[in-house]
Amino acid sequence: MPSSKSKRKQQRNKKGGGKPAAGHSGDTKAKNVSGSKTEPKMSLSAKELDIIHKQQPLYGMVSRNVSGPRVRLSLESEVNPFTKQPHTAQYKQILEGRKTLPIFAQMDEFLKLFQQNQIIVLVGETGAGKTTQIPQFVVFADLPHTRGKMVACTQPRRVSAMTLAKRVADEMDVQLGRQVGYSIRFEDMTEPGTTFLKYMTDGMLLREAMNDPDFTSYSTIILDEAHEHTLATGILMGVLKAAAKRRPDLKIIIMSATLDVVKFQKYFNIRSSGQAPLFKVPGRTHPVEVFYTQEPEPDYVEVAIRTVLMIHRAEGEGDILLFLTGEEEIEDACRKIKLEADELHNQDPDTVGPISCIPLYSSLPPAQQQRIFDAPPQSKIGSAPGRKVVVSTNIAETSLTIDGIVYVVDPGFSKQKVYNPRIRVESLLVSPISKASAQQRAGRAGRTRPGKCFRLYTEKDFMKELDEQTYPEILRSNLANTVLELLKLGVKDLVTFDFVDAPAPETLMRALELLNYLAALDDDGNLTPLGAMMADFPLDPQLAKMLIVSPEFRCSNEILTITAMMSVPNIWLQPANQRREADAAKARLTVPDGDQLTLLNVYNEYRQNSGDKNWAWNNYINQRAMAQAENVRSQLERVMEQFEIELVSIADTKKLYVAVRQALVNGFFMQVAHRKGQQGNYITVKDNQVVALHPSCGLEGQPEWVLFNEFVLTTRPYIRTVSEIKPEWLLEYAASYYDLRSFPESEYKTALQRVSAKRYGTATTTTSSKRSGSNGKSGTPDGREPKKPKFPPQTK
């Protein structure tokens, strides 16, 4: 079957881009179809109609010159336009459903706007069907398969890309992974040459762009969920805008669920043709009545619990969704709600029904997450109906949809990432949500029938205090990775790069500085060969650097494992009632020289015991995280193979553990702390932050010099995932960063000077044996003075 199809496609391709799609030579009919301004008359003969209906549904259609009536004719055909197979009964049934979507009635209008513009901004509430229907309209308008191109539709999350592709494949009556497919990390469900509609994560499209900055595989790119302002979406917009200027034939559609789209319209004003046109799609959700508190409430958790109980007592049937900020808060609230609701029910079962209270957050095992789809508890005949209460983080705002929710309780807070470029620290802070977020939360009450939303803040606060939109992620993140990606994408000047939301100069400066010290950038800010290689690894720059140089330390096999383990969420389980057992299990697996070595040890033990299905569980290790680490490890191994980076190891454990920590220094020499006093305090080198070892740290005692993976700001500043290192390694493998002349006077400077004097005979000159010779940066051979980097650019 594939061979006959590709033959047909070759015949079409011979005819070239603008020619009729179905081998029909005279395209006069097509002109008739789309040429007139009013509802076009389709002056098709009975014979032609018969061809369209029974053999060639795309007969006579011309790419980007297609009208609604003509598309509908193709949809009603007996045969599938793309497979030439007879349509199934399921197709016809789904098509009837699609026809009732409001967006379906706007097809003609959309096709016209699409034809006339290179870039469109489209706004429509969730449930309008825009994500399933618009890509299909575009497929008919573009006929990408006749030109060897694809239509892409990007999503911020993997699950959405997968489920949408499945849904649309059904709607188009094709097999998933053939004409319609998806592409996400670890899974490419497409067939090159056959797939012409591809759902994918925005991160995946960004990866592709690194090797093809003009997006040449695509005729149209649809960017969905733009209102979420995620990092990848922000970068993609900038890159797409640049590509659209170079490629007038590349069409772009920006889709958003909130009305605040003027920003996008203005941003995509290319060729000075005025702002990009807006296409509006009506929503299809039920009305939600919104209530506010009269006075600001000081303790939102307490009020939230009271509100849930009030709804349970006084409101009609329907489930409740309460938004809180984190795991502990959620588990705590669930306990209290359950306790009080049970009491109410026992006192008066006739008016107050039974309740089930279900926590929801991402680190819950999938089986427990599934509980949100359970039916509410049954009540005895004659007594009040049962009710389900879901207490959730923001995961229920976007990622997971729970049907049957009628009441939403919104205290107006969520944990949000904030970045402090001065000390290069990302942390999580409970912050007020935006208006857009509050609206999204309220909308969760109206998915199946009219609902109610109780906001635990005043209407005045909503109007005056909340931001319109959530602050874009690009303004709240460490951009080291992003900057490396942009450079690999061919962006020369980051300071003048046209961002939708330009990051703070200090943030860019910090990123450039780090990349320069890692030798990913030369002193003129150009990507080095090492930097180009680093960009191809789906890793933070420090991890990529350490992995690439690890063969020089004969431990690339181990560094590969550690890198994978450091790329997955926390592997340690600590059930509340088994803390002592969990701690004991952890102690058994701990390597006292460093937490990174402990991670290596856990992975190796896990693999050695792969026959024992209960090993992870018995050792209080998160099985899911381990499986993820295996996955990441093999992906990284493939990239290493591409670059012919050898996988080597040292048999002697003692020597191996030294080599591993030396390799760590090559990536993390900027994350080093020195012990200060006897109180367990450390001070970070150059940033001078007072920190403590995180209680989860497995180091024996308090070594003088440590390297850390993470700086976390919680009850106090901690460093987490820590290894002991020797100061000589810093001088040897990161000589230019540890040029002591540039150091502020400090205890650690004095200590390093002592080491330097002992080693090189002088306290100020740093020479190097240049062992990490994969770049010209981290050593100063021949005693030459280290060159002062021009990077990063200084800001005022």
Next chain:
DNA sequence: GAGCACTGC
């Protein structure tokens, strides 16, 4: 003696 909002390559 803490804690991990969420997502992505």
